[in-house]
Amino acid sequence: NAGVTQTPKFRVLKTGQSMTLLCAQDMNHEYMYWYRQDPGMGLRLIHYSVGEGTTAKGEVPDGYNVSRLKKQNFLLGLESAAPSQTSVYFCASSYWTGSGTDAETQYFGPGTRLLVL
Amino acid sequence: AQTVTQSQPEMSVQEAETVTLSCTYDTSENNYYLFWYKQPPSRQMILVIRQEAYKQQNATENRFSVNFQKAAKSFSLKISDSQLGDTAMYFCALTSSAGSYQLTFGKGTKLSVIP
Numbered sequence: 001n002a003g004v005t006q007t008p009k010f011r012v013l014k015t016g017q018s019m020t021l022l023c024a025q026d027m028n029h030e031y032m033y034w035y036r037q038d039p040g041m042g043l044r045l046i047h048y049s050v051g052e053g054t055t056a057k058g059e060v061p062d063g064y065n066v067s068r069l070k071k072q073n074f075l076l077g078l079e080s081a082a083p084s085q086t087s088v089y090f091c092a093s094s095y096w097t098g099s100g101t102d103a104e105t106q107y108f109g110p111g112t113r114l115l116v117l
Numbered sequence: 118a119q120t121v122t123q124s125q126p127e128m129s130v131q132e133a134e135t136v137t138l139s140c141t142y143d144t145s146e147n148n149y150y151l152f153w154y155k156q157p158p159s160r161q162m163i164l165v166i167r168q169e170a171y172k173q174q175n176a177t178e179n180r181f182s183v184n185f186q187k188a189a190k191s192f193s194l195k196i197s198d199s200q201l202g203d204t205a206m207y208f209c210a211l212t213s214s215a216g217s218y219q220l221t222f223g224k225g226t227k228l229s230v231i232p
Contacts, residue, residue, distance in 0.1 A: 031218060033219060033220075035220075040224065041224055041225075042121070042208050042210075042222030042223050042224050042225055043162075043208070043220070043222045044222070045219045045220070048219055058219060088160060090162060092162075092220075094218060104150050104212055104218050105150075105152070105164060105167055106212075106218075106220060107164070108154075108161070108162035108163075110159075110160065110161050111160045111161070111162075113160075
């Protein structure tokens, strides 16, 4: 049981390049999230998904797109990278049944460090 | 909109002593959940403790406990018998069903445990 995994761990991009970050979870969680973390700040939500085939915008969605074609995977895309997107990106997932004692807890991946030059 | 405020950017504590990290929040929801996450230098986000707002009893997990004051919208974390491995950033976070359980984080408190 690997939990939440993220690929790659580190990447350097040039301005204008594109890339996709992959998040995978093996806990059969319905909900998945993408956050970014910048120095001196907590995590901020980029996009999230409440189930396979659904996505929604979070607090800072501009410049990013996401897809959830399979329940276990949540992809974050940067179509044209900008230096302002230099950050550490975290994926998280949670299992929600509408009841229960642990349903709303999010479990995080190890993070992807992205540097845009 | 939900907000979470951590007013202590940095704190330090002697090994084996007790330290309390502060967190205040604001939400219009009645049903919500509060969390403390730990982020060591490895950057991994690790759940420390969670509290359901409808429960009056304060949550505890071994050396970690919270003081949940719902009326004051306060959620502090107490670490007893501090250990060197507790050195990390600590984030307070809030979630509710109104926002599809997305987490709203504070800016964090950097805790250093001194030998």
